[in-house]
Amino acid sequence: MSGESEKLIISGNSSAAYGAKIARAQVIAAYPITPQTTIVEKIAEFIAKGEYNPQFVKVESEHSAMAACIAASQTGARTFTATSAHGLALMHEMLHWAAAARLPVVMSNVCRAMGPPWSVWADHTDAMSQRDTGWMQIYAESNQETLDNIIISYRIAEKSHIMLPFMINEDAFILSHTYEIVHTPPQDLVDAFLPSFDPPYKLDPEDPHGFGSLSMPHQWYMELRYKIAEAAEKVLKEIQIVGKEYGEIFGRYYDLLDLYECEDAEVVLVGMGTVASTAKDVVDDLRAAGKKVGFCRIRVFRPFPVVALRKLLGDVKMIGVMDRSFTFGYEGPLFTELKSALYGKSTPLMKNYVVGIGGRDVTPKVIRKLYDDAYRQLADDDIDIEIQWIDLKGEQRIHERRDL
Amino acid sequence: MTTAETYDDILLAPITFKDSTINKTGAWRTFRPVLHPENCINCNTCWKFCPDASIKLPDESLGEDTPTINYDYCKGCGICANECPVNRKVNRKGGDESDKAITMHKEVEFE
Numbered sequence: 001m002s003g004e005s006e007k008l009i010i011s012g013n014s015s016a017a018y019g020a021k022i023a024r025a026q027v028i029a030a031y032p033i034t035p036q037t038t039i040v041e042k043i044a045e046f047i048a049k050g051e052y053n054p055q056f057v058k059v060e061s062e063h064s065a066m067a068a069c070i071a072a073s074q075t076g077a078r079t080f081t082a083t084s085a086h087g088l089a090l091m092h093e094m095l096h097w098a099a100a101a102r103l104p105v106v107m108s109n110v111c112r113a114m115g116p117p118w119s120v121w122a123d124h125t126d127a128m129s130q131r132d133t134g135w136m137q138i139y140a141e142s143n144q145e146t147l148d149n150i151i152i153s154y155r156i157a158e159k160s161h162i163m164l165p166f167m168i169n170e171d172a173f174i175l176s177h178t179y180e181i182v183h184t185p186p187q188d189l190v191d192a193f194l195p196s197f198d199p200p201y202k203l204d205p206e207d208p209h210g211f212g213s214l215s216m217p218h219q220w221y222m223e224l225r226y227k228i229a230e231a232a233e234k235v236l237k238e239i240q241i242v243g244k245e246y247g248e249i250f251g252r253y254y255d256l257l258d259l260y261e262c263e264d265a266e267v268v269l270v271g272m273g274t275v276a277s278t279a280k281d282v283v284d285d286l287r288a289a290g291k292k293v294g295f296c297r298i299r300v301f302r303p304f305p306v307v308a309l310r311k312l313l314g315d316v317k318m319i320g321v322m323d324r325s326f327t328f329g330y331e332g333p334l335f336t337e338l339k340s341a342l343y344g345k346s347t348p349l350m351k352n353y354v355v356g357i358g359g360r361d362v363t364p365k366v367i368r369k370l371y372d373d374a375y376r377q378l379a380d381d382d383i384d385i386e387i388q389w390i391d392l393k394g395e396q397r398i399h400e401r402r403d404l
Numbered sequence: 405m406t407t408a409e410t411y412d413d414i415l416l417a418p419i420t421f422k423d424s425t426i427n428k429t430g431a432w433r434t435f436r437p438v439l440h441p442e443n444c445i446n447c448n449t450c451w452k453f454c455p456d457a458s459i460k461l462p463d464e465s466l467g468e469d470t471p472t473i474n475y476d477y478c479k480g481c482g483i484c485a486n487e488c489p490v491n492r493k494v495n496r497k498g499g500d501e502s503d504k505a506i507t508m509h510k511e512v513e514f515e
Contacts, residue, residue, distance in 0.1 A: 102417045163416055201419050210420030220414050227416055 006184045012175030015143040015182050016082060016108040016168070017042035019150030021052045022190050025080035025106070026197075029057035029068035033087040034120045035176045036110045040082055054080075062087035066094035066105075073103040074211055076202040078154060081105065084172065085112035085126040092130065098165045099134025100228060101212055104157030104197070105165040106150055107135075111273065111324075112172040113358045121359020122171040124272065124324040127301075128333050130167070134228055136235055137302040139169045139272040141258065143180040146170045151190055152246055152254060156238045158197050162231050169301075171274045172359065185250045193249060232303045239300050256305035258297035259312060261287060265294030267374045268313060270338060271322035272298050275355065275362045282367045293371055298334070306341040313342065318349045318378040320370055324356045331387050349377050352387040366391050428476045430458075433511045435480035437473055443490055443505040444470040450484035450506060459484060482508050 010018070016039045020028065030040045046052035055072070059065045062083050073079040083091065088109055098105050113123035127137060138153065140146040146168060153166035170176055201209055215221040239256050247253030260280050262268055269279055276297035286293045296313065298305065313319060323332025330336065335352035342348070353370050356362040370390065377383050408414045439450070451459045451471050458478040462468040473484075485491055490505035501507055 100417065201415070208423060210422075210424055211417070213418050213420055213424075215418055220408065220418070223411055223414060224416075224418065227414075231416075 003186050003188050005186050008182050008184065009179050010143065010182050011038065011177050011179050012140075012143045012146050012170045013038040013110070013177065014042050015147040016150065016170070017046065018182070018184055019108075019147040019168075020054075020080040020106075021046050022147075022184060022187060023080075023106075023151045023154050023194060024078065024191070025054055025154075026077040027055045027057065027069070027072035027079045028081065029059050029065045029072065029079070030081045031059055031062045031065045031083070031087060033062070033084045035112060035172045036082045036084040036087070036108065038176075039108055039110075062090040063094055066091040066098060069105045069107075070094060070098050070101060070103055071203070073098070073105050074101070074203045076197060076199050076204075078158075078197045079103075079105045080107070080150075082108040082110070084110040085114055085120075085123075088126045088130060089114065092133070095130055095133040095135055095165075097212070100224070102163040102228070102231075103165060104154065104163055106153045106157060107165065107167050108146070108150070109167050109169050110172050110176045111139075111169050117358070119358045120172060122174050122274070122324070122356060123358055124169070125326075125357075127167060127169050128325040128327075131302060131333070134164065134232070135302065136164055136166045136232070136300075137169060138166065138300050139298070140171075140175060141274060141276050141297060141299070143170075143175055143178070144182045144252065145254070146175060147182055147184070148246065148250070148252055148254065151185065151194060152242055154197075155194050155246075156235060156242050158199075159238065160200070161234055162238060163199070164228070164231055164235065169273065174274045189249055193246070235303050236300075236305060236307075254299065256298075256300045256308045257312060258299050260295040260297070262294035262296055262312060262316070264292055265316060266292045267318045267320070267371060267378060268294045268296050268316045269320045269322055269353075269367070269370055269374065270296045270298060270313075270334070271324070271355075272301060272334065273324065275322055275324065275367070278362060278364055279367050282364050282371065285364075285368075286371060291371070291375075301334075304337055304341065309338065309341050310345045313348070314346045316348050318351075318374050320351050320353050320374045322353050322355050322362075322370070326354055326357065335387070349381070349383055351377055351383050351385075354387065354389040355391065357389075360391060362391075429456075430474075430476045430478050433475075433478065433480040435482060435508050436475070436511045436514055437478065437480065437482065437484050437506050437508055439470060439473055439506050440504065441470040443503060445490055445505070446470055447489060449487050449489060453483050453487045454478075455481065455483060480508075480511060 069079045113119035149168045243254035279295040321335040332352045458474045485506040
């Protein structure tokens with residue numbers, strides 16, 4: 001396999017498994033949950049065939065999975081795990097730990113809706129709920145990107161001035177269980193691109209240290225948190241540097257944003273994950289009909305690419321933000337974050353389109369309706385309502401903000 | 405590695421360079437157990453029950469024949485005195501504090 005790139009037709013979950021294997025993750029501690037399970041099953045298959053030899057730890061819950069990953073990473077091992085929705089929620093306190101302990105764990109999260117009602121389908125609520133934990137977040141659009149994201153993430157995460165964990169998000173079923181063409185990067189080139197993980201301080205009985213001890217208010221807690229903030233900002237530049245490096249070696253370039261026909265666009269829809277893939281087809285159709293539309297896929301959600309967004313969306317007159325999750329009592333989180341990033345810098349018309357909740361299909365027809373709706377706002381030079389839930393059954397539901 | 409003085413001294417996460425045994429939690433005590441070898445029957449119940457592993461079994465090489473209490477870490481919870489079978493017999497049958505194998509005292513008496 002070394003030196004060769006294989007062209008495979010595999011699911012997103014298999015792509016993630018290949019990513020972990022090619023990145024040579026040394027310890028994998030995971031617990032099954034639909035629709036992530038086949039990531040770890042694929043890894044188990046690699047191990048059974050003798051193609052891959054990590055330490056594979058079967059744990060009793062996702063909380064234990066992250067705890068085991070933290071411990072393994074603290075010993076200086078490259079660590080990987082995978083989860084989804086309720087599993088991600090179950091490990092919530094450990095996510096905070098991994099980030100603040102500055103451990104470069106890489107995790108595949110298959111974005112799935114939270115219950116009740118019980119749902120296994122695509123929704124970003126699970127990952128969104130973890131945006132404050134200090135984990136960096138990348139949302140993939142394709143299976144190829146899922147695989148590449150894992151290798152790129154280890155490269156950035158393990159840099160001594162970064163040392164933060166990365167969550168690689170892939171939409172449930174749309175990526176996890178759908179087969180696409182994926183090229184595996186040659187092992188020898190990946191080995192050169194990704195040096196072995198060797199942190200300065202490790203859990204080592206020969207050289208003992210205490211990790212994670214107490215800090216009083218007057219001691220170093222606040223300063224240590226500031227260091228996390230500094231490191232997270234540095235990730236912005238690293239995404240661009242490493243994304244370019246990856247492109248030069250493997251032929252696929254990655255950046256903070258994935259802009260499609262935005263240069264002269266008067267209406268841009270913004271979104272994350274696989275809705276981008278569908279939207280690009282709609283953009284092609286509309287462009288062919290003479291409409292100046294574009295799509296901005298936010299690939300890196302944490303750190304939030306404030307400057308890049310200000311620069312690239314600064315001249316757009318109407319922005320529709322597609323949220324695949326919702327913060328009850330407020331609005332779609334991506335809507336909030338984008339508005340806030342543009343505050344004081346530009347004043348486009350902006351509207352929140354809540355789509356695909358609980359895996360509801362976001363079809364080309366739906367996206368076409370959003371572009372049409374966005375044009376109506378532009379024509380009125382005003383927003384009719386700030387937040388609109390799209391494609392709900394029955395009568396049109398208008399989500400009014402009540403003036404107090 | 406000495407105690408950090410400035411922002412640039414500290415590492416990226418809280419990492420200690422001394423082991424936790426430097427933290428002598430016995431300093432938190434407000435009550436102190438005292439073992440009386442003359443009444444002790446060497447059942448080692450106190451050693452078994454101590455939640456802080458602060459009671460040591462007798463070290464025969466040092467000529468000890470009863471357990472000893474490690475006051476560096478003993479927090480004075482009193483479980484040893486409570487579980488001691490000699491103490492329990494004294495409490496049951498009525499008797500003197502001086503018959504007990506472990507007695508509890510106020511820590512201030514030892515300062």
